Amino acid sequence: MRTVDVARESGYSVQQVRDLERLGVIPSAARSSNGYRSYTAAHVQALRAYRGLAGAVGPVEARQMLTELRTETIAVAAAAIGAVHVRLARERDEALRAQQALRAIQGETDTSEPEQEGDTMTITQLAAALDVRPSTLRFWEQEGLVTPERVTSLRVRRYGLAAIRAARIAAALRASGYGIPAVRDIMDSLHRLDGPGETRRILQRRLDDIAVRTVALLRAGTDLAAVVTSVPGPSAAR
Known part of the structure; x- marks a missing residue:
């Protein structure tokens, strides 16, 4: 030829x-x-x-x-x-978890039950769940994206349900190409009445993009x- x-x-x-x-x-x-x-x-x-x-x-x-x-x-x-197939499946699962986290944030009320010990994760556990480095979570903490709890005696970071949800959303936004300032603005808007709408659209676009790549x-x-x-x-x- x-x-x-x-x-x-x-x-x-x-x-x-x-x-x-x-x-x-x-x-x-x-x-x-x-x-x-x-x-x-x-x-x-x-x-x-x-x-x-x-x-x-x-x-x-x-x-x-x-x-x-x-x-x-x-x-x-x-x-x-x-x-590559496994990676795309993992990206899709994480985007779906971010969607679930967003729905949970929207449904939170002041009468929520207190978190139990089993509801928390260490920085190593959360980093593994998100497929990021622990240093990435520390950086997000410095930038105000995710705020962990701390075990005061040893200064060990522990992340409660609210922080885990925020971390899942932040991870999905970063994977979608959003810079730290944009992610911060989106995270800050989540508790406003009209804030979650744009986040929901971003996460859906993320899922659509993963579907196109998979096809x-x-x-x-x-x-x-x-x-x-x-x-x-x-x-x-x-």
Whole structure:
């Protein structure tokens, strides 16, 4: 196949095909004696796989992944693709928990039952639940996004239900691309009568975006499988 043929089949421009070959996204094309590139159907599949993967994780990570997949065993390559599915599922679960937290915040009243000991989390537990570093929670505390309780004798941070809910919403907003000042403004608005409306819309857009990325990955499934099964087997020399 000529470069123009691959471009037509993959939906990329001729220059994009050449650029993605140069970046290692697709294997290097064979060269004829006169220097012309010669591609195969495998190059088209790799380009389609890249399109779907880029829609799921972004172009930079997709380029890196596809470059690495071709040098890994089939087991490692398949696991890497599976990890993307797991990540998207986790992002969706966290966005849904943020929605639940928002509903809980809206439903809170002064007559709420007091929190029990089992309702609190340590900074390590909360960081693990949100898939962030403990240092991130400390930074959010400094910025006024999440306020923990403290065990006064040891100065150990403990987070009650209100703080856990706020942390889930803050995490979802940050994952949606909102900067700290914007997140602070949104968090400050939650207890106003009209405040939760915009947060609800942001979280729904987050879920919609995750759904679009998931569909992009699913559409790339056959082409990604072709890329993965073209890598060396478990017994191949590394």
